[in-house]
Amino acid sequence: MGKVTIYTLLLVILSACHPTSSPIPASSWEELPVVAERMEANGHPFIVCHPEKLTDSIRIPLSHLVEDLEIIPLENKDEAYVRNTSIRISENYILLHSSRNMPFKLFTRKGKFVCNIGSVSHLPGGYTQVYDFQLDEVHNRIYLMPWNATELIVYDLQGRLQPSMPLNSPDEKPWKLPKSVFHVDGDKQEITVFTLPWENNPRMVWVQDFQGRVLKEQPPTPFNLAGTYSYEIHHNYNGDAFEFSLLDFALQKEDTLYHYESDTNRLLPSFTLDFPEGKILIHDHQELPTCFIGTLVGRMEQVDLTSTETREHVNFIIDKRTLRGGRYQIYNDFLGNIPVYWLDKSRHGYYARNLSPAMLKAELEAALRRSDLTPSIRQKVSHLLESIDVERDNNYLMIGKLKQLTL
Numbered sequence: 001m002g003k004v005t006i007y008t009l010l011l012v013i014l015s016a017c018h019p020t021s022s023p024i025p026a027s028s029w030e031e032l033p034v035v036a037e038r039m040e041a042n043g044h045p046f047i048v049c050h051p052e053k054l055t056d057s058i059r060i061p062l063s064h065l066v067e068d069l070e071i072i073p074l075e076n077k078d079e080a081y082v083r084n085t086s087i088r089i090s091e092n093y094i095l096l097h098s099s100r101n102m103p104f105k106l107f108t109r110k111g112k113f114v115c116n117i118g119s120v121s122h123l124p125g126g127y128t129q130v131y132d133f134q135l136d137e138v139h140n141r142i143y144l145m146p147w148n149a150t151e152l153i154v155y156d157l158q159g160r161l162q163p164s165m166p167l168n169s170p171d172e173k174p175w176k177l178p179k180s181v182f183h184v185d186g187d188k189q190e191i192t193v194f195t196l197p198w199e200n201n202p203r204m205v206w207v208q209d210f211q212g213r214v215l216k217e218q219p220p221t222p223f224n225l226a227g228t229y230s231y232e233i234h235h236n237y238n239g240d241a242f243e244f245s246l247l248d249f250a251l252q253k254e255d256t257l258y259h260y261e262s263d264t265n266r267l268l269p270s271f272t273l274d275f276p277e278g279k280i281l282i283h284d285h286q287e288l289p290t291c292f293i294g295t296l297v298g299r300m301e302q303v304d305l306t307s308t309e310t311r312e313h314v315n316f317i318i319d320k321r322t323l324r325g326g327r328y329q330i331y332n333d334f335l336g337n338i339p340v341y342w343l344d345k346s347r348h349g350y351y352a353r354n355l356s357p358a359m360l361k362a363e364l365e366a367a368l369r370r371s372d373l374t375p376s377i378r379q380k381v382s383h384l385l386e387s388i389d390v391e392r393d394n395n396y397l398m399i400g401k402l403k404q405l406t407l
Helices: 001-015 026-030 357-368 375-387
Strands: 037-042 044-049 057-061 070-073 086-089 093-097 103-109 114-116 131-134 141-146 151-155 161-166 180-185 190-195 203-211 213-217 233-234 242-247 258-263 266-271 280-288 291-302 310-321 324-334 351-357 396-401
Touching: 037 375, 044 310, 086 131, 086 351, 093 131, 103 141, 131 180, 141 180, 190 242, 233 280, 242 280, 258 280, 266 280, 357 375
Parallel strands: 044 266, 057 324
Antiparallel strands: 037 044, 070 396, 086 093, 093 103, 103 114, 131 141, 141 151, 151 161, 180 190, 190 203, 203 213, 233 242, 242 258, 258 266, 280 291, 291 310, 310 324, 351 396
């Protein structure tokens, strides 16, 4: 069987199959306690979670959070091979960023390799470290935000370099944006940007036009961070809001997830945790369309000279509608109830996971050892397993469109 036929077959298998179990019964969520409350700040509602109430646990099928699931094998041309990647998805394309020494790679939604996007270099149009990127199929554009940027690097979907977009106002002294996230609105020809709020930077979040002229802005206060790169910016853009939060795993400090409302030029709190008696744990939290998810970290442990790892951590989930929540695990009921990882990497409305053929093979073999699979799912998992060539295949992607909140 040829590779192109396999693309079609695999897409049909997983897109057509139904989960092995129904979405979470309402009683399962109802058994969880209410762990948060709605409050107001300047007339704007936001959610405050009380982490000491996150004591119950729940197993959640992936179908509760995504509408469907595709397994997409990427074409195995030499120039198409990828590693573990960051992913952006549009209706017909997939953009992958593998590592510092590999260029961005564009594929169709069926996994066919289209082209490399630029090159890893210091030449004009090249890039080395990229912090954020956007795939805009509608306007035939790909945007890259480097570290310490002064402009967005722009390509079309054929891989051709386009004029860059300045991130400094024409009438101000040039300055470099440290780690930064953004969203380009091609219809309005506007760019929304959030950069680390260093106290000496002229602004923290703003809207500008494609020529760099600032239309609206907020200063670095009240954050006023020292000029350090230790913070990471969480920004998933899984809804209409331009949302962000700041995380430094070395600090035990309160953090809030904000929405930037560009129409009114306001920073609005959306979600935060209220730790009892000031006993703050290292934590992070992110927003999905139907819920908030996050991690509480008991401690950090140094594993080598340059890196640390979390220990005694707890993953939590809070339903936006009911404010019920607890500790959670997610299983892939589309594919043999195997564990789900990297839910927090969901971006721009999609859950996406990148697996090597060896990793996918091992997970499918583990699924087939379970006794709770229906005959239909067992047959489909077996069929997929038989199609994998560990030596020759490129990576596989799992992609599911996130469900939206219904009130």
